[in-house]
Amino acid sequence: MSEPVTPCRYFNEDRCRSCTLLATPYDIQLSNKQARAEEVLSASEWLPPVASAEFGFRNKAKIIVAGTTDEPTLGIITNGMGQDLRDCLLYDSAITRAHGPLTEFITRAGLIPYSIPDRTGELKSIIVTANPAGQLMVRFVLRTKDQIPTIASNLGWLANEIPMEVGSVNLLPTHVALPEGETEIHLFGDEVLDMSLGPLELKLRPQGFFQTNTEITRVLYATAAAWADEIDPTSIWDLYCGVGGFAKAMALSSRIVTGVELSEQAVIAAGGPPMFLAGDAGQWAREQDIVPDLLVVNPPRRGIGDMAEWIRDSTIETVLYSSCNLESAARDMEIMGFTAQRAQLFDMFPHTTHVECLIFMTR
Template sequence: MKKNDIVEVEITDCGINGEGIGKLLGFPLFIKDALIGDTIQARITKVKKNYAFARLEKIITPAKERITPPCPVAAPCGGCQIQALSYPAQLTFKEKKVKDVLMRLGKVPEGLLEQVMEPIIGMNEPYRYRNKAQYPFGTDKEGNLIAGFYAGRTHHLVTTDDCLIGAKENKDVLDVILRHARKHHIAAYDEETRTGLLRHVLIRKGTHTGEIMVCPVINGKTYPKVDSLIEELTKLPGMTCIALSINTQNTNVIMGEEIQTLWGTPYITDKIGDLEFRLSPLSFFQVNSQQTEKLYQKALDYAGLTGNETIWDIYCGIGTITCFLARKAKQVYGIEVIPEAIEDAKENAKLNNIDNIQFYAQKAEDELPKHKEDKKTDIIVVDPPRKGLDEKVLETIIYMEPKKIVYVSCDPATLARDIKYLREHGYELEHLTPVDMFPHTVHVETIVSLQRTDT
C-alpha cells in the first residue's frame, strides 16, 4: 500500500475524531467523512508503519444511517464531524463510545456497566443549541473580508454566516459587522504578517433571556468608526452588551485579556433552571443551556442531598453547579484556578441569594490538599478539563474519604483512567449517564457517581 493508491473498503468503526475506520488485510485505514456501514472508494494519502490515512473519493454503498447533512458546509467545515449520521445513530455511537472506553481503559466489568449505566440523554431538537459562537475573520482569494470557521486541523477558513448549531441571531450580527468593516475598509488579521485588525467576534445569547452580547476581538487598541457600528448593532433585537477584546499577541488564543465595554452592560444574564447567572465575555458557561439543566439535575439526583452535607466543588468555574448544590446542602466550597471566574462565581451566588458557599481562586492540586485533614466532607463534585483529574487531587480525594464522588466528564478516556484509580482505592460505580451536550460532534459528556465501599 502506498500514497495515491485507490482502494475499496468497508467502514466498521469510528475514530475519536469521527473519522471512519476500515481495514485492508488487517491494516487500519482512517478516512474522514466515512461512516460505519459505508462501503467506499478511497485514495491513500499517508502510510504509517501500522496504519494509514485515506481520503473519501466515492461512496459505493451508503450506511443505512447516513443522511444528507442540512448544513451546506458540513464536510469542509469539520465542526460537526458526524452530521451525516442520523441523530438516533449519533446517540447510539456515543453511548457505545463511553461503554467501550470504560471497559477497555477503565477495566470496568461489562456486567457492572449494565447495572449502573442509564440511557444517554439526547435532545428533542439537536440544532440551534449553542449559546456561544466565535467566528474568525479572513480574506478570500479576491481580497474580500469573510467570516466562517476553520476546517478541521487547519487554518483554512470555510465561509459561512449561519452555523446551524448556533443561534439564528448570529447571522444578523455577522451581517452588520461584515457590512460595516467592508464599508470602512477594516481588514482581517493576517497571522503571517500580523497585520490587519479584525481577528474574531464572540457572540453570546442568553437562551432563556434572549439577551445578546457581541464582542469583536481586534489586533489593536481602538475600532474605527465604532459609533456607527454600535448604532447598527443596537438596532438588533435583544442587544444587551457590546464589548471589545484587545488581543495584539502572536497567539492562537482567541480572547485578549483586556475587555472594553462599548455599550450597555458588561455582561448578559441567562438562567439554568430557576437560577440566574451573569456572563461576561471571558466567562466559561456550558454552551448548551437545555442539556446543562438536565446534566445538573442528574448531578443533584446522584448527590442525593438531604440538607446536611458538606461538599467540595472542584473546578467550579463561575459557580453554576456550586449554586445548584448549595441550595440543598449545608455548606459548599468551590475551587477554580481563574480569578475572574471566581469573581463571577461570587457575584452569581449573591445574585441568587446563596450565602453558604466559600470560593478559592487556586489550582485544585494546590488548594484541596490544604484541607485534607477535614474529615467532615460528605461529597466531592468534580468537573475537570479534558485532561481529567490531577494525580494530587485524586490522592487528596481518597485521603479525605468522602462518602460519595460525583464526576462530570467531557472526555471518556480520562474519565476511564480516573474511575480505574478510584475503584482501586475504595470507591465503586453507583450511577452513570452519558449526556449529549454537543449534537453532530463526536464529543460526549458523562456524569457518574461513585460510593465509598466501606460505608
C-alpha cells in the same frame, strides 16, 4: 457509494467538515456514543443518554473574520482562506441573525480583517454568546488597540440592529492558535450576561466559561442536583466550579456549599465569597482541615491530575464527577480507588465524537 446528503449545504459541498458525524443519523450517533462510553468507563448502572436538539443548540460562536473590510467573511479558515458560515445550522437563532449586522458593522467601522498568511490586519474573530432569552454578548478579538475607538463609536448602531447586552474587545497580539488573549476591554452595556436557567441564577463575564449547549446544561445541572438530594449531604465542595452551576443547583439553606475556581472572572460572575472562591482547586482542598460529604469536580479534559491521589488518601466517600473526557475520568477513578455506581451521558456536542458524562462515584 455516494455520501448521504445532509441538511447542511457547507457539509454537502465539502466547505466545512467540523461536524464529522453529520452524515450519520442522530439516533445512531447517540447509540454509538453510549456504547463507547460504556466501553471506556465501567459503571454499576448506565442510565439512558440524554439527547440534544440536532440543530440550533450552540449558544456560543467563535467566528473567524477574513476577507476584506468591504467584503468580509464570517466563519472559519480553510486552506488559509476565509469560508463564510453565516447559515451554520448549529447556532442559536439569535447568533445566526446577528451575522448580517456584524458583517455590515465591519464595513461601517472600517475594521481590517486579520490575514493569517500575511500576519497583517486587526480583527481576528468575533466571539458571540447567546443567553436563554436571546440576548447577546459580542466580543471583538483584535491584534492591537488601534481600532478600538472606531469599534466603540459604532457599537450604538450595532445595538440597534441586534440584542447586544454586553460588548467588549479582547486583545490577542501574537500570531498563535488561541481563541483569545488575556486582556479584555469593556465597551458597551453590562459587564455580565445573564445566563440564568429558570430559577438557577447564573451570570457570565466575557472571559468566563459556560457549557455550549444551554438545554443540555439545564438537564445536567438538574440531574446532578437530584443525585445529590438522594444522599442529602450537609457539606458540598464544587471544585473547578466555573460560574457556579453545580454549586447553585445543589445549594439548600441546610447545606454548606463552597465552589472553587481558578478563573477570577468566573468567580466574580458566580457571586464571589463566601460561597465562591478564586484559587487553585487542588491546593485549596489540601489546605482544608475537613472534607465534604459530597465532592463535585468538573475538570478540564486532562482530568484532575494529582488531585486523584489526594482524594484516594483522604476520607472523602462520595464524588460526583462531570467529565468531557471519559478516558481521563476513568483513569482518575482508578487512581482514586472509587467505583462508578451510576453514570449518564449528556450529548452536549451532537455530530461530533465528544461527550459530557455525569458519574456518581463511591469509595
